[in-house]
Amino acid sequence: MHGPSPGTVSMNAREATSPHTPSRADAEAAVRTLILWAGEDPEREGLQDTPSRVTRAYEAFFAGYQEDPDALLATTFEEAGDFDDMVLVRNIRFESHCEHHLVPIIGMVHVAYLPHRRVVGLSKIARVVDVYARRMQIQERLTSQIAQTLHDALQPRGVAVVIDAQHLCMTTRGVHKPASSTLTQRWIGDFKTDPHLRRDFWQGVGSRPATGGSA
Numbered sequence: 368m369h370g371p372s373p374g375t376v377s378m379n380a381r382e383a384t385s386p387h388t389p390s391r392a393d394a395e396a397a398v399r400t401l402i403l404w405a406g407e408d409p410e411r412e413g414l415q416d417t418p419s420r421v422t423r424a425y426e427a428f429f430a431g432y433q434e435d436p437d438a439l440l441a442t443t444f445e446e447a448g449d450f451d452d453m454v455l456v457r458n459i460r461f462e463s464h465c466e467h468h469l470v471p472i473i474g475m476v477h478v479a480y481l482p483h484r485r486v487v488g489l490s491k492i493a494r495v496v497d498v499y500a501r502r503m504q505i506q507e508r509l510t511s512q513i514a515q516t517l518h519d520a521l522q523p524r525g526v527a528v529v530i531d532a533q534h535l536c537m538t539t540r541g542v543h544k545p546a547s548s549t550l551t552q553r554w555i556g557d558f559k560t561d562p563h564l565r566r567d568f569w570q571g572v573g574s575r576p577a578t579g580g581s582a
């Protein structure tokens with residue numbers, strides 16, 4: 368449900384060889400069409416290179432389709448001794464794009480897990496966040512994918528993922544609510560069943576929503 372099995376590299380449209388795969392020139396032509404549709408002249412000096420810039424920006428925004436998040440967590444360590452307390456990585460800033468408007472989602476992810484014999488390099492957790500963030504997303508799925516990938520790779524006693532993010536499609540267009548942010552939570556294992564663990568998580572994160580952090 369979240370990418371291919373470890374060892375395989377996911378193919379995105381740019382690598383695939385299907386006859387339906389658009390070329391870079393096709394992608395640039397599409398951007399030119401959008402510029403025209405917005406009421407501009409794509410031949411105007413300032414806009415001449417914009418289609419190629421936008422196409423390259425898309426490569427960066429959506430680079431996550433080229434990476435396999437399971438492979439990132441393929442190397443785990445069993446030398447953490449009897450450490451089985453919560454590992455919490457907080458304030459992982461991310462940038463994603465909403466799949467409804469292709470407008471940025473910018474926020475923070477807090478990830479915790481309760482190791483069961485295995486731990487993983489902390490930077491790998493941040494990289495898993497980036498792989499999923501650099502795809503077309505909704506915040507709910509992004510939250511679940513990060514949690515499920517950690518759960519599958521580490522088989523820990525529990526995983527907690529909380530995302531607090533601003534959706535620019537909501538702050539700069541549509542309903543125009545600039546101060547709004549959206550909080551999503553995914554609890555797996557002991558975090559789901561034990562409210563004390565969720566309390567410890569929120570204390571560790573250093574903030575606590577009005578709901579008290581219950582599932």
Ligand SMILES: [Zn+2]
Nearest residue numbers: 465467468536
């Ligand atoms: Zn949106």
